Amino acid sequence: xxxxxxxxxxxxxxxxxxxxxxxxxxxxxxxxxxxxxxxxxxxxxxxxxxxxxxxxxxxxxxxxxxxxxxxxxxxxxxxxxxxxxxxxxxxxxxxxxxxxxxxxxxxxxxxxxxxxxxxxxxxxxxxxxxxxxxxxxxxxxxxxxxxxxxxxxxxxxxxxxxxxxxxxxxxxxxxxxxxxxxxxxxxxxxxxxxxxxxxxxxxxxxxxxxxxxxxxxxxxxxxxxxxxxxxx
Ligand SMILES: O=C(CO)[C@@H](O)[C@H](O)COP(=O)(O)O
Ligand SMILES: [Co+2]
Numbered sequence: 162x163x164x165x166x167x168x169x170x171x172x173x174x175x176x177x178x179x180x181x182x183x184x185x186x187x188x189x190x191x192x193x194x195x196x197x198x199x200x201x202x203x204x205x206x207x208x209x210x211x212x213x214x215x216x217x218x219x220x221x222x223x224x225x226x227x228x229x230x231x232x233x234x235x236x237x238x239x240x241x242x243x244x245x246x247x248x249x250x251x252x253x254x255x256x257x258x259x260x261x262x263x264x265x266x267x268x269x270x271x272x273x274x275x276x277x278x279x280x281x282x283x284x285x286x287x288x289x290x291x292x293x294x295x296x297x298x299x300x301x302x303x304x305x306x307x308x309x310x311x312x313x314x315x316x317x318x319x320x321x322x323x324x325x326x327x328x329x330x331x332x333x334x335x336x337x338x339x340x341x342x343x344x345x346x347x348x349x350x351x352x353x354x355x356x357x358x359x360x361x362x363x364x365x366x367x368x369x370x371x372x373x374x375x376x377x378x379x380x381x382x383x384x385x386x387x388x389x390x391x392x393x
Contacts, residue, residue, distance in 0.1 A: 263285050
């Protein structure tokens, strides 16, 4: 992995990545500073097109605005049709790690090649109903598998435990693969994700519905540590 910010993010793992979907966009700079001050090691940005998922969030201009506010690694989760067609635009906007849904493309390999050629980290995303077989042929060409524990499209949904078995299966197939989990991750679910092998934990509601982000992050980090499969 040659992208230095992605390298930095992976070295920080296990790490919590706040999903900004539910942040206060009217005070974006203040939100980003708060998360930096609270010791976050990266930010997760959810891009939705209203076609691949039934919701619209934001696109390149917001990624670009956040890039100008921070040096933190930006993990851009594309929930869009034709992700390959937008890879250059998100690279230009400042994405470091670009993940796209296997359900959104017919041919996965050329899109991986496209993202890699732009020197971004590359990740494949699986919705809860998609088997891991969709990503296993590509594990040597990518940097991350993002396992969804909700159907992509909205924050604030309940965690689907089918994700736990997928994390365990992927971890068994490739012990050094970076595994990311996204959807319904909170104090009640983050520990089992860590035990199943997750390295990167995307958290939206469990941070942004709290008035004290720092305290919420500290509690989540403590739970990750308590469930670390490497500690006795
Ligand atoms: O990708 C998505 C939703 O599609 C996520 O990144 C959510 O934004 C996470 O929010 P919570 O489930 O933690 O509320
Ligand atoms: Co996401």
